[in-house]
Amino acid sequence: MDLSSMEFWLALLNIVFIDLILAGDNAIVIGMAARNLPSHLQKKAVLWGTAGAIGIRIIATVIVVQLLDLPWLHLVGGLLLLWIAYKLLVQNDNHGDIKAGNTLWQSIQTIIIADAAMGIDNVIAVAGASHGSMLLVILGLLISVPVIVWGSTLFIKLINKYTWIIYVGGGVLAYTAAKMITGEKVFSAFFKENAYYYWGFIVVVVAVIIAAGLLMNRRKSMQHQQSRESH
Numbered sequence: 267m268d269l270s271s272m273e274f275w276l277a278l279l280n281i282v283f284i285d286l287i288l289a290g291d292n293a294i295v296i297g298m299a300a301r302n303l304p305s306h307l308q309k310k311a312v313l314w315g316t317a318g319a320i321g322i323r324i325i326a327t328v329i330v331v332q333l334l335d336l337p338w339l340h341l342v343g344g345l346l347l348l349w350i351a352y353k354l355l356v357q358n359d360n361h362g363d364i365k366a367g368n369t370l371w372q373s374i375q376t377i378i379i380a381d382a383a384m385g386i387d388n389v390i391a392v393a394g395a396s397h398g399s400m401l402l403v404i405l406g407l408l409i410s411v412p413v414i415v416w417g418s419t420l421f422i423k424l425i426n427k428y429t430w431i432i433y434v435g436g437g438v439l440a441y442t443a444a445k446m447i448t449g450e451k452v453f454s455a456f457f458k459e460n461a462y463y464y465w466g467f468i469v470v471v472v473a474v475i476i477a478a479g480l481l482m483n484r485r486k487s488m489q490h491q492q493s494r495e496s497h
Contacts, residue, residue: 269401274399274402277395277396277397277399277402278402278405278406278409280395280438280442281392281395281396281402281403281405281406281407281410282406282409282410283435283438284388284391284392284395284406284435284438284439284442285388285392285406285407285409285410286410287354287431287432287434287435287438287439288354288387288388288391288435299311299315299373299376299377299380300312300315300373300377302368302373303368303369303370303373307370307373310370311370311373311374311377312377314370314374315373315374315376315377315378315381316377318374318377318378319377319378319381319382319385320407320408322378322381322382322385323381323382323385323388323389323407324403324404324407326382326385326389327389327392327393327396327403327407328400328403330343330389330390330393331393331396331398331400331403334393334394334398334446337451337452338450338452340446340447340449340450340451341446341447341450341452341453343390343393343394343443343446344394344443344444344445344446344447344450345443345447346390347387347390347391347394347439347440347442347443347446348439348440348443348471348475350387350390350391350439351436351437351439351440351443351475352436352475352478352479353387354387354432354435354436354439354479355432355433355436355475355476355478355479355480355482355483356479356482356483356486391439391442392406392407394442394443394445394446395442433476433479433480436475436476436479437472437475437476439475440471440472440474440475440476441468441471441472443471444467444468444471444472445468447467447471448464448467448468
């Protein structure tokens with residue numbers, strides 16, 4: 267992909283947005299892992315823990331990008347990313363099992379291990395959005411690092427205030443998933459020859475994921491309200 271092309275910069279913007287929308291978990295993990303440390307060590311834990319986590323994530327994403335050349339993995343990755351998009355819209359996060367470290371090394375270790383365990387959604391999403399470009403993968407993650415370290419808590423507050431941002435994020439993930447599925451070798455020739463089917467498929471996939479998220483959240487809200495009224 268040409269560095270000066272609009273396609274490259276749009277793909278980079280897409281990767282950075284995906285990193286941001288999935289950064290909420292990272293902010294919570296980082297905060298919980300470093301909460302027992304003295305304030306002067308918390309910054310070090312956050313910096314070194316995040317650096318280690320991002321390093322592992324870059325390596326994992328590069329590996330996944332290479333694996334996407336194998337048959338059916340675009341389809342599998344796309345379907346998995348659709349589930350991740352839906353989960354993002356309706357998730358009820360519980361991070362109570364993240365233990366706070368009592369030393370700097372323990373906190374760094376916790377941040378790296380927890381991020382590696384939870385970061386599979388980010389890895390698949392970024393691999394799908396990168397179109398096989400290693401430069402896009404690395405640039406996207408490097409741009410996101412300072413935001414995840416310093417700005418993710420602000421971004422969480424923004425999401426809590428403007429809930430529609432989550433639905434935009436779910437739509438972007440669904441769009442990336444649909445593009446991965448259409449990129450599967452078995453289907454790619456058909457979709458390339460039929461632009462209407464290609465865009466129609468993408469629009470339907472995005473609409474279904476957002477609608478499913480809205481319906482499930484509405485149902486949860488009604489159940490919660492009924493539960494409060496019964497008490």
